[in-house]
Amino acid sequence: MNVATINKTAVLNKQLNQSPLGDNILECLTCGACNSRCTWFDEQGGPLPRAIIRMAALGLDEQLVKSNMIWDCLLCNRCTQGCPMGISMDKIVTKARSLAIADDNIPKDIKKGIKNRIELGDVNALTKEEFVETVEWISEEFVDEVDDPKAQIPHDIKGTKLLYLPNPRELGLNLLHLTAMAKLFYATKETWTLSANHTDVTNWGYFVGKDDITKKMALMVVEPAEELGVETLVLSECGHGYYALKHRLEDIIGRKPKFEVISMPEFVLRYAKKGILKFDPEVHPYKIAYHDPCNIARKSGGYDAPRELLAMVCEGVVELIPNREDGICCGGGGGLLQDSSTKNKRMITGRAKANQIKACGLTNLATACLSCHRQLGELSNHYKLGIKVDTVAALAAESLIL
Numbered sequence: 001m002n003v004a005t006i007n008k009t010a011v012l013n014k015q016l017n018q019s020p021l022g023d024n025i026l027e028c029l030t031c032g033a034c035n036s037r038c039t040w041f042d043e044q045g046g047p048l049p050r051a052i053i054r055m056a057a058l059g060l061d062e063q064l065v066k067s068n069m070i071w072d073c074l075l076c077n078r079c080t081q082g083c084p085m086g087i088s089m090d091k092i093v094t095k096a097r098s099l100a101i102a103d104d105n106i107p108k109d110i111k112k113g114i115k116n117r118i119e120l121g122d123v124n125a126l127t128k129e130e131f132v133e134t135v136e137w138i139s140e141e142f143v144d145e146v147d148d149p150k151a152q153i154p155h156d157i158k159g160t161k162l163l164y165l166p167n168p169r170e171l172g173l174n175l176l177h178l179t180a181m182a183k184l185f186y187a188t189k190e191t192w193t194l195s196a197n198h199t200d201v202t203n204w205g206y207f208v209g210k211d212d213i214t215k216k217m218a219l220m221v222v223e224p225a226e227e228l229g230v231e232t233l234v235l236s237e238c239g240h241g242y243y244a245l246k247h248r249l250e251d252i253i254g255r256k257p258k259f260e261v262i263s264m265p266e267f268v269l270r271y272a273k274k275g276i277l278k279f280d281p282e283v284h285p286y287k288i289a290y291h292d293p294c295n296i297a298r299k300s301g302g303y304d305a306p307r308e309l310l311a312m313v314c315e316g317v318v319e320l321i322p323n324r325e326d327g328i329c330c331g332g333g334g335g336l337l338q339d340s341s342t343k344n345k346r347m348i349t350g351r352a353k354a355n356q357i358k359a360c361g362l363t364n365l366a367t368a369c370l371s372c373h374r375q376l377g378e379l380s381n382h383y384k385l386g387i388k389v390d391t392v393a394a395l396a397a398e399s400l401i402l
Helices: 011-015 033-037 049-058 061-067 089-097 100-105 108-120 128-146 175-188 211-228 239-247 249-253 264-273 304-313 340-349 351-360 370-382 392-398
Strands: 162-165 232-235 260-263 287-291 316-319 364-367 388-391
Touching: 011 049, 011 061, 011 089, 033 049, 049 061, 049 089, 061 089, 061 100, 108 211, 128 175, 162 175, 162 211, 175 264, 175 392, 211 239, 211 249, 232 239, 232 264, 239 249, 239 260, 239 370, 260 264, 264 304, 264 392, 287 304, 287 351, 304 316, 304 364, 304 392, 340 351, 340 370, 351 370, 364 370, 364 392, 370 388, 388 392
Parallel strands: 162 232, 232 260, 287 316, 287 364, 364 388
Antiparallel strands: none
16 A cells, blocks of 8 residues: 655755745645635646645655646635635745746746846837837827827836836737826826836746746836836736735845835825826716736735725726635636637636626626736637626726816
């Protein structure tokens, strides 16, 4: 009879079990609560959360890597909510992804994006020259958007109060979103800027679990922002960007930044509560469902600001069931969306979300993450849900009273 024994000398095992909670895999009860919480567990090809933990505890590093479960995990931490021992799945999985023997399994798109980010500052390889050209072109069009010949979208200005850190998609595939965000900044009448050194809110170092890369990418944001002397860094609508740059930043870089970090919905809500930004909810005369991005909500506690802002810009907010800490992942987390080969798989990982959206009976859905926005739109098309998906800040811009 074969007996499984814990191998405490295995590389992954030695990297874990360093904290009372989170990475304490040796305290796993094998109860299966994690499996019952996984929204992919019952679907074709889904990972087995309990198996991941047991393989890590037993020192089966090579078998775990070969199983590919660590790359199928969405890092959504829904399973973590049900763990009686407080084991955090994203900590276990990202550590497993960081193993040297796992390097060959890193999706090629993520490898390329990390290389582009470190060498050029942007996962899509946007150069500083291309950034300036793009922003100045958009700025010319922005004059007509706000009907003000003096309006502009500024870049690389020192000493402004605000610095906006966009999502790479806003400088490529979704220029209208960047224009919408500029409209909101313009309406606050605060000094603000973009920066050629700040074109990318993402941190793909988190996806591969490499602490050195995660820190380097974070400092690529922090240090130039401090040189500009800004008071507040406003993050584009990005789930894992929010998690890395707001919720975990001090742990990642080992100190506090010299500026405040806030998300775009939080920023807009702040100025709305001051009475500076005003909205016409009749622009969106319908109720809207809200999808909680896992990194912003469950993993960072950012539940309320998006909902409060949505309530100001449309007829009302309807909750998906379940929601908040029990919310269902869109199915594109953990780096799956960043891997171009995963489209078919993501339609499986997102089936639970699609069923939840269908059950709500609405035709409009909002989220506070551009990655979720893309995945939800693809789910709507694939499952013929007939749902129009928007981001919270974009809806605010549409209903803004200038």
